Amino acid sequence: MPFSLLIPLASPVLALAAMGLVQATSALPLEVTTRPNTISAKVTHPAAETSVQVGVRQISATSKERGGDIEITVWYPAQADGEPVMLGESVFFEGTASLRDASIAERKFPLVLLSHGAGLAGNPQAMSWIATPLASQGFVVAAPTHPGNSGRNRSAAETMKIWLRPGDLSDTLDAIEKDPTFSGHIDTGRVGTLGLSMGGGTALAIAGARIDPRLLAGYCDTDMRNASLCDWVRQSGVDLHAMDMQSAGRDNSDRRIRFAMAIDPAPVDVFDAESFADVSIPVSIVNLGAQGKIPTTADASGLVKAIANSSYTTINDASHYSLFAECRPGAAEMAEAEKIGDPICMDGGGRSRRELHAQMIDMTVGAFSQAVKADAANP
Known part of the structure; x- marks a missing residue:
């Protein structure tokens, strides 16, 4: 089934606005909109008895492989x-409130390393809808900006170097452990990773799965796997067969990671099937959509048998587009007028995106809370 993992935007100005770049402000230089003090940064989650303030801060990590610093958003x-701010707000999507540079609460917290997707979801702030509730439940959530996936420096060549993404997470963990604000507030024995879409593949890789270089090289030989992404790759003059396939197949696991969760991981069909047996940590996998409607490149149903300590769930009335934030009024019509070509506001039918997000948040909080308890019982 053809699938659009990355959505090209017809208008360059709209492309920036869609990712929040037109409204950029200072300390968090990309997707932040400052709001008056009437905005509440408290988050009340269905599983919570009280409301919790959520702070957000920008730090950076040095990446030798990337040849420079990578930006990290931390909730x-x-x-x-x-300062009250809205993250992820754009012409298409609603934002999520938090407090910029707020003081961190006084105790140690488990850490979730969060990996974003590509295109419209190709930045950390696009995941505020799930990161903020996680932080409200007592987790520190740190998300690096994977270079080349969106924004002014968008690059098909960098986006397709998916073997570099797990290193971004490891560099993020290194930076958090050294950062003066967070180092004393992180329980380094309770670190997990969460990935959405292409970030889901990153979560699997840092857990121990390895890319099959031959499968990655041939990924765009046809349009059957991911039409819009591969069209962008070809238009950019990128030849996947000419990429560094030796590096692509390396082991990117990080033994500091104790639990992984992947929601609609893609491209899941470029992994070495035998490498899943090397994943020793607990892994929770979620697909969005009913069986038969899940795009082949994101269908992770076979992993539950391949990964020893894993679980697999589907949300039948969701779609891959449910990973986007809630759409603003008129967003669907604007996307159609701009010939984006993908139904960014369409879910699987039935429940609203807000209801689907509530379920995904419940599942994520539950999975990580259970993993944290297991780690505490088995240090």
């Missing part, structure tokens, strides 16, 4: 100071 349980 965390916070005290009631800081």
Whole structure:
């Protein structure tokens, strides 16, 4: 089944606005919109008995492989100071409130390394809808900006170097452990990773799965796997067969990671099937859509048998587009007028995106809370 993992935008100005870049402000230089103090950064989650303030802060990590620094967005349980901001707000999508540079709450927290997708979802702030509730439940959530996936420096060549993404997460963990704000507030024995879409593949890779270089090289030989992504790759003059396939097949696992969760991981069909047996940590896998409607490149149903300590769930009335934030009024019509070509506001039928997000948040909080308890019982 053809699938659009990355959505090209017809208008360059709209492309920037869609990712929040037109509204950029200072300390968080990309997807932040400052709001008056009437905005509440408290998040009340269905599983929570009380509301918790959520702070957000930008730090950076040095990446030798990337040849420079990578930006990291960190959400965390916070005290009631800081500047109210909206993250991820754009012409298409609603934002999520948090407190910029708020003081972190006084105790240690488990850490979730969060990996984003590509295109419209190709930045950390696009995942605020799931990162903020996680932080409200007592997790520090750190998301690197994977270079080349979106924004002004968008690059098909960099996007397709998917073997570099797990290193971004490891570099993020290194930076968090050294950062003066967070180092004393992280329980380094309770670190997990969560990935959405292409980020789901990143989560599997850092857990121990390895890319099959031959499968990656041939990924865009046809349009049957991922039409819009491969069209962009070809238009950019990128030859996947000429990429560094020796590096592509390397082991990117990080033994500091104790649990992984992947939601609609893609491209899941470029992994070495035998390498899943090397994944020793617990892994939770979620597909969006009913069987038969899940795109082949994101269909992870076979992994539950391949990974020893894994679980697999589907949300039948969701779609891959359910990973986007809630759409603003008129967003679907605007996307159609701009010839984006993908139904970014369409879910699987039935429930609203807000309801689907609530279920995904419940599943994520539950999975990571269970993993944290298991780690505490088996240090």
